[in-house]
Amino acid sequence: MFDLLIKGGTVVDGTGAPGFAGDVAVQDGRIAAVGPAIAGEARRTFDATGRVVAPGFIDPHTHFDVQLLWDGAAKPALEHGITCVVPGNCSLSLAPLKAQDRKSLVGMFQQIEEMPPEAFTQAFEWTWEDFAGYRDAIAKTLQLNVAPLVGHSVIRLWVMGADAQARAARRDEIAAMQDLLRECLEAGAVGLSTSFVPEFYATDITLARVDQLAELSVKHGIPTTFSPLFDSAATPQNVPRVMARVEEQFARGARVWPQMQTRPIDISFSLLRPSLFFARLPRWVRVLRLPLAERLAALKNPAITDKMLEDVGPDGGAAMFGELIVRGGDEAPAHLAGRTLGEIAAERGETPARALIDLSLEHGLDVAFLAASRGHDATDRIGAMLASPFMHIGASDGGAHLASFATYGDTGYLFSEFVRKAGALSLEAAVKKITSDTADIWGLKDRGLLQAGKAADIVVFDADAIGRGAERPQFDMPGDGMRYVRDAVGVEVVVVNGEVAWADGAYTEARAGVVCELA
Amino acid sequence: MTAQVALTAVQAQPVPGLDDAVVEGAEIVAGHDGAAELLVRLRHGNGAQSAMSLDAETAFDLLRAAGAASLDGLVGQPWRDLIKGL
Numbered sequence: 001m002f003d004l005l006i007k008g009g010t011v012v013d014g015t016g017a018p019g020f021a022g023d024v025a026v027q028d029g030r031i032a033a034v035g036p037a038i039a040g041e042a043r044r045t046f047d048a049t050g051r052v053v054a055p056g057f058i059d060p061h062t063h064f065d066v067q068l069l070w071d072g073a074a075k076p077a078l079e080h081g082i083t084c085v086v087p088g089n090c091s092l093s094l095a096p097l098k099a100q101d102r103k104s105l106v107g108m109f110q111q112i113e114e115m116p117p118e119a120f121t122q123a124f125e126w127t128w129e130d131f132a133g134y135r136d137a138i139a140k141t142l143q144l145n146v147a148p149l150v151g152h153s154v155i156r157l158w159v160m161g162a163d164a165q166a167r168a169a170r171r172d173e174i175a176a177m178q179d180l181l182r183e184c185l186e187a188g189a190v191g192l193s194t195s196f197v198p199e200f201y202a203t204d205i206t207l208a209r210v211d212q213l214a215e216l217s218v219k220h221g222i223p224t225t226f227s228p229l230f231d232s233a234a235t236p237q238n239v240p241r242v243m244a245r246v247e248e249q250f251a252r253g254a255r256v257w258p259q260m261q262t263r264p265i266d267i268s269f270s271l272l273r274p275s276l277f278f279a280r281l282p283r284w285v286r287v288l289r290l291p292l293a294e295r296l297a298a299l300k301n302p303a304i305t306d307k308m309l310e311d312v313g314p315d316g317g318a319a320m321f322g323e324l325i326v327r328g329g330d331e332a333p334a335h336l337a338g339r340t341l342g343e344i345a346a347e348r349g350e351t352p353a354r355a356l357i358d359l360s361l362e363h364g365l366d367v368a369f370l371a372a373s374r375g376h377d378a379t380d381r382i383g384a385m386l387a388s389p390f391m392h393i394g395a396s397d398g399g400a401h402l403a404s405f406a407t408y409g410d411t412g413y414l415f416s417e418f419v420r421k422a423g424a425l426s427l428e429a430a431v432k433k434i435t436s437d438t439a440d441i442w443g444l445k446d447r448g449l450l451q452a453g454k455a456a457d458i459v460v461f462d463a464d465a466i467g468r469g470a471e472r473p474q475f476d477m478p479g480d481g482m483r484y485v486r487d488a489v490g491v492e493v494v495v496v497n498g499e500v501a502w503a504d505g506a507y508t509e510a511r512a513g514v515v516c517e518l519a
Numbered sequence: 520m521t522a523q524v525a526l527t528a529v530q531a532q533p534v535p536g537l538d539d540a541v542v543e544g545a546e547i548v549a550g551h552d553g554a555a556e557l558l559v560r561l562r563h564g565n566g567a568q569s570a571m572s573l574d575a576e577t578a579f580d581l582l583r584a585a586g587a588a589s590l591d592g593l594v595g596q597p598w599r600d601l602i603k604g605l
Contacts, residue, residue, distance in 0.1 A: 265549035276555035282588040375549030404553040
């Protein structure tokens, strides 16, 4: 008797081969059989008629290091069909870390992940210093699989202490770091992450990074990856030039995988801080750069705001501000969240520019606005980039930037935008990109394919519906901290190592996730 | 081997005007963290182009250093002079 039988779906097995009508049987956490009309009984059966049955998706760039200590599903990642996440990116992991260094690392995590301080004081108990200890701490309650990286910064911190940020390492310290890295890899880390100064649109510097990584790859016989690679109308040659260099390096035997996210980049701001969003409006810039008390006074002064309103043109800012979305999660009334400033302004009988100022003033300037899809948003260009055999789909940043934007739903967006809408990738190619390709790039053992003997990580979804929900604020971080999330759309069942982890729109009690092994 | 020889030749010859970069354009782009950033495009004295993005604080300082009321005021200004003012 099988543990689980998913019957009658379209099996898209992760190889890129055309989907076929068939069943998937699971036993003892592994895929027991894949094929048409599998005979035999099962303890639990799902009817997948009209649905796609695929390997679980793998997210290679996340910062769930902290969240995994109290949330083994890395919610809402799992409900989007993610069955494996790679935390520890950008040179930051929670181990190895000496007790006396916790405070300084927490500061770095708070800055990057925007996680409330309570996340580090109330939500878990520090029980580890070494990597094996951290691995054991998260392994107890995992609902999805984890392939953790160890961060370069914490390795330096362990060996050099405060000097890690003050000077270059000595030869003996480098040797100690090498020993420590080896220990972390033996304890379950799948690789080392590091970081560079942000340089997302500086193509020449990115090219130099590609060459650096290629040298490491060739010298040590290892795969390397970097993220993120962005497209922009302002720098249309950025991605083509980088990809040309990547292809050159692959041709000489290096493995340097650029990661590209599927979602467009939104710009968000409030009047609490000066934003370059107003850079073409000199009077606005002058006012918004004032100290807070003076800024508030200026925004309440009609003589000043009338001049500001002249800047936005005769349409009252309709073109410039009308499509801005009130984000919520701040001091703005909840019923305004998700609505456009143009709608709100019309209700108030104001121009959008006036409404932006007045609405902000009414709530202590703590009203966040979002300008959607202001970068990396040209679907026709990005579709072809994502489809490149040299492009690694990733860079979600799941678990980071909590108060800035939602980092969830990129896989759903891959299907809704680039498979269904644009036709840039076939369904099978898209599945392959975020399953077996990812497992191969990272060397994850037995992941990413629906084949007998492989780990039973499975997602059942509606190919006509899978997508991402609207961004919304949610107060579920420790200390009632806020983060932006997106709900899953069209994902019906998620199986992790043979256990149903998500079904009927709800999480189960299954805790079958593991720390992944390398092939 | 050919490339190495060519590279050596380039390194041996000073490149006239390499430091004479001027701002060719500036525009707002979406930064990785959801903040608006300033993309500055430079044209160097040898004709080469390059670009970089600046965070809000640096960008506002740059505008101040340039005495520019708007982004258009940056265009044509010598880059080396601008960054001295930061």
